[in-house]
Amino acid sequence: MTGIRVADLSYSYGAKKALDDISFEVGTGDFCALLGPNGAGKSTLFNLLTRLFVAPRGDIEIGGINLQAQPRAALATLGIVFQQTTLDLDLTVRQNLSYFAALHGIAGRERAARIDAVLDRLDIADRAGEKARTLNGGHKRRTEIARALLHAPAVLLLDEPTVGLDAASRASITDHVHDLTQDGTTILWATHLADEVRADDRLVILHQAKILADGHARDIQGHVPLQDAFLALTGALT
Numbered sequence: 540m541t542g543i544r545v546a547d548l549s550y551s552y553g554a555k556k557a558l559d560d561i562s563f564e565v566g567t568g569d570f571c572a573l574l575g576p577n578g579a580g581k582s583t584l585f586n587l588l589t590r591l592f593v594a595p596r597g598d599i600e601i602g603g604i605n606l607q608a609q610p611r612a613a614l615a616t617l618g619i620v621f622q623q624t625t626l627d628l629d630l631t632v633r634q635n636l637s638y639f640a641a642l643h644g645i646a647g648r649e650r651a652a653r654i655d656a657v658l659d660r661l662d663i664a665d666r667a668g669e670k671a672r673t674l675n676g677g678h679k680r681r682t683e684i685a686r687a688l689l690h691a692p693a694v695l696l697l698d699e700p701t702v703g704l705d706a707a708s709r710a711s712i713t714d715h716v717h718d719l720t721q722d723g724t725t726i727l728w729a730t731h732l733a734d735e736v737r738a739d740d741r742l743v744i745l746h747q748a749k750i751l752a753d754g755h756a757r758d759i760q761g762h763v764p765l766q767d768a769f770l771a772l773t774g775a776l777t
């Protein structure tokens with residue numbers, strides 16, 4: 540069973556092709572970086588994976604469940620961290636998570652136990668009582684990732700989750716999310732920053748609506764830094 544399977548997927552905004560017949564798979568428990576410059580089609584792909592948009596052509600499976608055929612079951616296996624922060628800044632970290640758990644029908648002791656578990660996983664248990672407004676950018680992001688894990692999704696999508704963070708916070712979040720694969724969670728991490736990708740990661744490079752490379756980062760980069768390989772592939776390096 541694959542974590543994510545995308546087959547022959549296309550999407551256009553009028554005459555503008557945002558995704559042009561793309562196919563790729565992410566194995567269960569893999570960390571896959573979706574690397575692409577601005578305008579590559581990353582957000583469009585996320586909007587299709589979350590069924591905000593419906594693709595006129597192509598197939599998507601999440602956790603082995605076909606999104607078109609069984610949208611509710613497929614979406615139930617999905618967690619998402621959006622590019623823009625969506626915390627209620629006037630609530631504490633625990634209250635933000637509690638509210639989200641309630642929306643998923645998680646109540647009582649189960650709710651408290653799950654909140655404690657995800658806060659521990661993201662190493663922010665000591666912030667539980669603080670208002671979201673008082674957190675730094677990195678801790679806000681970790682809170683959002685913890686929240687996305689409350690319903691124990693098999694697949695976690697993150698859309699440029701480190702935007703606006705300093706180098707230390709970026710590194711810490713990248714580490715935490717890599718660690719999530721240890722229990723079999725499949726990760727799709729959209730970014731335009733090659734330094735967030737590790738040699739062992741699965742890597743899909745998207746550019747101008749097409750996949751330019753698909754494999755393990757170490758194979759794609761060869762003997763040069765990934766940043767150089769990425770710039771050469773996308774034509775930014777002459």
Ligand SMILES: Nc1ncnc2c1ncn2[C@@H]1O[C@H](COP(=O)(O)OP(=O)(O)OP(=O)(O)O)[C@@H](O)[C@H]1O
Nearest residue numbers: 552555556557575576577578579580581582583584
């Ligand atoms: N609503 C829209 N109408 C027309 N064109 C759009 C629309 N949304 C996106 N596009 C175009 O589709 C292409 C893919 O955009 P998309 O936002 O998916 O890329 P992206 O990789 O997420 O980029 P970014 O990192 O800048 O968010 C771009 O050329 C973009 O200009």
